[in-house]
Amino acid sequence: MRRRTGLVFVAPALALFAVFVLYPMVTAFSYAFFQWQGTTRGAFAGLENFATLFTKAPFTTDLPRAVLHNVLFFVGTLLIQNTIGLTIAYLLHSRPRTRRMLQTLYAMPYLVSPIVIGYLWTLLLSPTFGPVNTLLTGLGLESWALPWLGDPKTALWVVILVSVWQWIGFPVLLYGAALGGVPEELTEAARVDGASNRQAFSRITLPLLVPAVGTVSVLTFIFAMEAFALPYAFGGSTGNPAGATDFVSLLFYRTAFDSGAADAIGSSSALATLLFLLIFGGAYVATAVLRRHERRITA
Amino acid sequence: MTFAPRLTGSSRPARRSVLAIAALSGALVVTACSPSTTGTSGSGGEGGDGKVTLTVWSWRVEDQAAYTRIFDAYEKAHPDVTIDVKAFKATEYNKILATGLAGANGPDVPQVRSYGQLQGTVAGKSLLPLDGKVDLSGWDDNVVASAKGKEDGKTYSVPLARQTVQMFYNQGLFDKNGLKAPTTWAEFIAANDRLLAAGVTPIAVGAKDDWTLPIVHEVLAAPRFGGKAFQGEVLSGKKTFTDPDWVGSVQVVGELAKYMPKNVTGVAQTDAQTLFSAERAAMIPGGSFDLSVFQKANPGMKIGIFQVPPAPGSPSGSTATTAGWADGNFAVSARSKHPAEATELVTWMTSKEFGQMVTDDIKQISAVPGVEPTDPLLKQMSDSYASSGSPYLLLTDFRYGAPSGTDLLGKGLQELLLGSKDAAEVSQDLDAGVKTWFKPTA
Numbered sequence: 001m002r003r004r005t006g007l008v009f010v011a012p013a014l015a016l017f018a019v020f021v022l023y024p025m026v027t028a029f030s031y032a033f034f035q036w037q038g039t040t041r042g043a044f045a046g047l048e049n050f051a052t053l054f055t056k057a058p059f060t061t062d063l064p065r066a067v068l069h070n071v072l073f074f075v076g077t078l079l080i081q082n083t084i085g086l087t088i089a090y091l092l093h094s095r096p097r098t099r100r101m102l103q104t105l106y107a108m109p110y111l112v113s114p115i116v117i118g119y120l121w122t123l124l125l126s127p128t129f130g131p132v133n134t135l136l137t138g139l140g141l142e143s144w145a146l147p148w149l150g151d152p153k154t155a156l157w158v159v160i161l162v163s164v165w166q167w168i169g170f171p172v173l174l175y176g177a178a179l180g181g182v183p184e185e186l187t188e189a190a191r192v193d194g195a196s197n198r199q200a201f202s203r204i205t206l207p208l209l210v211p212a213v214g215t216v217s218v219l220t221f222i223f224a225m226e227a228f229a230l231p232y233a234f235g236g237s238t239g240n241p242a243g244a245t246d247f248v249s250l251l252f253y254r255t256a257f258d259s260g261a262a263d264a265i266g267s268s269s270a271l272a273t274l275l276f277l278l279i280f281g282g283a284y285v286a287t288a289v290l291r292r293h294e295r296r297i298t299a
Numbered sequence: 300m301t302f303a304p305r306l307t308g309s310s311r312p313a314r315r316s317v318l319a320i321a322a323l324s325g326a327l328v329v330t331a332c333s334p335s336t337t338g339t340s341g342s343g344g345e346g347g348d349g350k351v352t353l354t355v356w357s358w359r360v361e362d363q364a365a366y367t368r369i370f371d372a373y374e375k376a377h378p379d380v381t382i383d384v385k386a387f388k389a390t391e392y393n394k395i396l397a398t399g400l401a402g403a404n405g406p407d408v409p410q411v412r413s414y415g416q417l418q419g420t421v422a423g424k425s426l427l428p429l430d431g432k433v434d435l436s437g438w439d440d441n442v443v444a445s446a447k448g449k450e451d452g453k454t455y456s457v458p459l460a461r462q463t464v465q466m467f468y469n470q471g472l473f474d475k476n477g478l479k480a481p482t483t484w485a486e487f488i489a490a491n492d493r494l495l496a497a498g499v500t501p502i503a504v505g506a507k508d509d510w511t512l513p514i515v516h517e518v519l520a521a522p523r524f525g526g527k528a529f530q531g532e533v534l535s536g537k538k539t540f541t542d543p544d545w546v547g548s549v550q551v552v553g554e555l556a557k558y559m560p561k562n563v564t565g566v567a568q569t570d571a572q573t574l575f576s577a578e579r580a581a582m583i584p585g586g587s588f589d590l591s592v593f594q595k596a597n598p599g600m601k602i603g604i605f606q607v608p609p610a611p612g613s614p615s616g617s618t619a620t621t622a623g624w625a626d627g628n629f630a631v632s633a634r635s636k637h638p639a640e641a642t643e644l645v646t647w648m649t650s651k652e653f654g655q656m657v658t659d660d661i662k663q664i665s666a667v668p669g670v671e672p673t674d675p676l677l678k679q680m681s682d683s684y685a686s687s688g689s690p691y692l693l694l695t696d697f698r699y700g701a702p703s704g705t706d707l708l709g710k711g712l713q714e715l716l717l718g719s720k721d722a723a724e725v726s727q728d729l730d731a732g733v734k735t736w737f738k739p740t741a
Binding site: 037038039040056057058122125126127128129146147148149150151152236238240241242243255256257258259260261262264 | 393394397400401412415416417418419420421422423424425506507508509510560561562563564565566567570573574698700701702703706709710713714717719732735
């Protein structure tokens with residue numbers, strides 16, 4: 001009876017999910033296995049569309065580069081976001097009176113659309129009219145006034161750093177909640193036993209935060225692998241300059257909607273399917289590793 | 300000591316949530332490429348009074364009011380037809396149109412892309428062939444090619460406008476520095492040097508946006524590779540993009556980089572346009588579609604245009620040229636409920652009456668032969684194309700496959716300006732890229 005009541009409550013959402021997500025998803029999977037002429041489906045193509053991604057231009061050059069950028073984006077974001085996020089959360093944890101307000105302030109940028117954030121930073125970093133380079137030049141640091149988004153050496157790092165800036169509030173909130181869950185008696189007992197603050201943090205607090213670090217890491221992985229809005233706002237669909245900010249989602253977008261190619265649906269569906277498998281597979285493996293670690297520390 | 304405290308963020312449900320998010324995230328990406336369910340009709344309807352409503356889609360949001368005015372004239376002459384114009388953001392339009400043409404709520408008369416970018420729509424049998432219904436005889440061959448299916452040679456759309464690319468210049472700044480529109484390469488370089496010495500950016504270029512660079516190349520260096528003559532040679536296979544004249548044309552862009560804004564690959568096209576409109580740059584390579592942008596941004600600025608003279612080393616007989624192509628074509632959806640009325644509407648778009656309104660209201664050079672632009676600068680562009688025009692080669696002939704010629708050259712010119720590749724390497728990349736799908740006619 002209880003189960004049936006539960007189903008009644010779940011049914012509307014499930015129906016919407018099935019119609020708007022599951023059905024298109026399953027059909028999109030199937031599209032990857034057919035030949036296409038515009039929006040007209042042709043014969044069964046087997047793995048031909050997937051083979052195209054590894055054998056034909058522009059995928060042979062663009063796909064490995066885009067995957068590399070996704071991986072760099074993940075690693076960079078993870079390292080910087082986790083480090084700074086945890087530090088801020090730890091500092092805020094010891095300031096209960098201002099914690100709420102500061103957490104809200106840190107979280108504010110991610111209330112703004114990444115597209116808007118991207119365009120705002122594009123304006124700020126413009127070498128012609130941007131205030132950042134004007135300020136650097138004014139301070140006598142002309143050699144630092146670089147074409148931030150116009151040089152492949154700096155463009156990807158700008159995307160990473162702005163992304164970290166925008167999303168830093170998220171790990172701050174998660175780590176803040178995780179720190180709140182660390183029993184105070186443990187750290188107090190350690191201090192009574194003569195442990196310094198540093199020792200208490202590294203030997204007690206940090207190991208207990210590993211599951212939270214894992215959660216943030218897996219979510220960052222998913223976020224980085226499907227990154228689209230911010231790179232699009234910075235470098236357009238072609239990943240300007242010279243493909244330096246190209247990502248798999250951008251490659252998917254221009255294959256599906258910009259190329260005008262007759263078989264665009266087939267190859268873009270294959271690419272989307274691969275990306276899905278990469279995200280799901282990566283998250284599954286990472287979750288399994290974390291679960292094993294979690295069992296070890298709770299044993 | 301062992302202890303088992305409550306581990307935050309570590310519960311099994313939390314882990315499951317992470318996996319669920321992973322699955323959903325990927326799912327949404329996959330979902331993005333799923334066309335809508337298919338239907339069988341356009342959105343045009345038939346009212347109870349026997350009136351037919353035709354839906355027209357366009358990617359020119361800024362022209363929606365002008366289109367409404369133009370179609371009011373058609374409605375007056377065709378009292379049984381009502382036209383509903385819907386405009387969508389240009390960058391989203393391809394996606395919206397693909398879905399619209401496959402679904403039940405699409406347009407009767409969509410604005411469609413031209414040349415290579417039309418082919419996917421044609422291959423999907425989303426458009427009705429217009430052969431025998433519209434008459435494009437006497438139209439410029441380059442313009443007519445924009446409307447055809449490459450495979451079957453049939454006409455699928457009616458071209459709206461001819462776009463041309465040329466150098467815009469600020470007449471006030473030129474006068475102030477004792478300059479006039481150059482007619483030789485030496486004069487062009489001297490003008491650049493004088494402007495540079497006067498603290499004015501000579502040529503505004505937005506190289507951060509790669510799509511602008513093939514246009515910059517056409518404006519600055521089309522005579523260097525031979526313009527229209529090179530088109531025939533490269534299409535027949537007699538020459539390739541590794542030809543010394545093509546390599547030389549790419550080199551011209553590199554040599555002129557010193558006259559462009561500092562850190563040019565970081566300068567967005569909107570910044571370049573602002574430099575020109577704010578009178579901080581004296582020239583900007585641009586399209587006829589940019590004219591109204593400049594006129595609106597600084598109504599007091601006196602704008603002129605010129606064709607950049609042939610650079611040294613240009614093939615003998617090569618002259619200054621204005622590159623052009625057709626754009627903004629209109630077609631009839633194969634799913635329209637009212638194909639006869641929709642075809643009649645696009646047939647009207649081949650008339651001088653419609654062409655004149657396009658020129659006057661939308662400020663574009665009409666594709667209809669014999670229509671004279673009223674704006675003197677548009678007229679100059681149109682006349683220059685008529686007297687010494689050439690196709691914007693990479694757009695008209697090298698967008699029929701991926702990677703497209705414009706994409707390859709855009710990225711290559713960025714690499715050239717960044718100093719990571721030289722002109723020969725950029726040309727080699729272009730040649731190798733288009734060879735993956737391009738087959739010469741000979």
